[in-house]
Amino acid sequence: MAPACQLVAGLASGKVLADRAYDADSLHDVILNEGGEPVIPPRRHRKYQHRYDKFAYRQRWGIEGFFAKLKQWRRVATRYDKLAANFLGFIKLASIMLWLK
Incomplete structure (x- = not known):
């Protein structure tokens, strides 16, 4: 199991934010099995473009920018x-x- 999958496994259900670098089918499946909603956009070259919450993905940049300023x-x-x-x-x-x- 990938390190990112180990971090996500066992979290409370809800949304899990991750970056495009974590676009893996195994991570996507772990998030869905734990009852969460993936907020990981698929890469453009994928044949199957899975669904994700576009609004939540856009909002994470505001949070990351705040922490960078902080x-x-x-x-x-x-x-x-x-x-x-x-x-x-x-x-x-x-x-x-x-x-x-």
């Missing part, structure tokens, strides 16, 4: 804080600063 803060990227509460507090502060820009 990691520009050195304190977030290196995680200097030892306590989870302090780290979460700075994540919230940095998120507010990004939102206000």
Whole structure:
């Protein structure tokens, strides 16, 4: 079983986001067997183009972009804080600063 399939197996049912690099029939089947809905677009060269949630796939770029901007803060990227509460507090502060820009 591929590493991506092992990560997905046993997750709660729902949508699973993955990148095009994980376009494999085995991963697609594991997601469907676990009761989830694949959000992995098939590659163009495939004969069988399986269905996926196009809206959810488009929305993931907003989330990835946010995390990329958040990691520009050195304190977030290196995680200097030892306590989870302090780290979460700075994540919230940095998120507010990004939102206000």
